[in-house]
Amino acid sequence: MNFLITGGAGSVGQDLTASLLRAGHRVRVLDKQAETVSPLPNKKLEWIQGRLEEVRVVQRALQGVDTVIHLAWSFSDDPAELLEGDLKGHVVLLDACVAAKVSRLFYASSAVVYGKPVHVPITEDAPCLVEDARKPFYAVAKLTAEKLALTYGKMKGLPVTVFRFWWSYGKKIGGRHLREMIKLAQAGQPLMVPDGAGGSFLDHDDLAHALLLAAQRQESIGQIFNLATIYLEWRDIARMIIQTTDSSSSLEVIPAREWKGAQFLADSWELSIVKAERLFDFRSLLSPATARQRLEKAITGS
Secondary structure, three states: OEEEEEOOOOHHHHHHHHHHHHOOOEEEEEEOOHHHOOOOOOOOEEEEEOOOOOHHHHHHHOOOOOEEEEOOOOOOOOHHHHHHHHHHHHHHHHHHHHHHOOOEEEEEOOHHHHOOOOOOOEOOOOOOOHHHOOOHHHHHHHHHHHHHHHHHHHHHOOOEEEEEOOEEEOOOOOOHHHHHHHHHHHOOOOEEEEOOOEEEEEEHHHHHHHHHHHHOOHHHOOEEEEOOOEEEEHHHHHHHHHHHOOOOOOEEEEOHHHOOOOHHHHOEEOEOOHHHHHHHOOOOOOOHHHHHHHHHHHHHHO
16 A cells, blocks of 8 residues: 555654555655654655645645555644644645545544543543543644544545554653653652553554554444553553663552542543454454563663
8 A cells, every 4th residue: 555644753653654664565754854854765665844734745745645644743732733733734634635535544543532531441432521631722622633534534535534542652652751750760769650540552563553454444434443552550650660770769559539640640541442353353463461561662762
């Protein structure tokens, strides 16, 4: 297949690009930071510098493409930036995909649209309590983008599939809270985590695997799917950090009712992948032990 990945200069995009190239596909990347990336030469890889708000750039990037993976998005919680940048670019891409008659658009959304878990595991039909999200305006914009994409599917025939995931990792893993925990461990300070809370982590190889599976299944069009590789509690992550940093830090597990830190850390972000299993046979490529090992390496590399 011929892929276009928007936002492919980011960590998710680079890992996804590598996975698709290994599988023999052609990949074109459109990213405003394309000039900052120096990938190894590959005849099946092309980079285009540009923004989604630039109509002609997007139209050119779609030439000869059959499948689009839309990753490009800021992490802003500023409504003006989200409207003038992310959502405007999103609509430009949707219109261009319709005009180019692409065979599939995959939109990478986020579990942040759930706002706050009301039941565990979280299924795709859970309420989207965006006002309660840790970044409410970001959550509103991501949910709006989902609805726009799916409406383009219904009204203009654009074959859309939406993926939601919580925290992803490849060779590295990002996230302010993880960085803070690593710094505390390196300083030998206690690591405090809420009891019974954690989240579903998604390996980037599993993301590529899900994309390739869903691309072959008509049943996945017009649908929203959760994706995940492994669920771990924060106490597990803290132990990983203490071990990988060879830290003398102690681990303090705080009862949920006494937790004073970021509220989203006190919730259980366990995503159900039953729908993806049922509609396009998604299963993680990794055993639980291998997934833990790879996550540990990602934390070390970060």
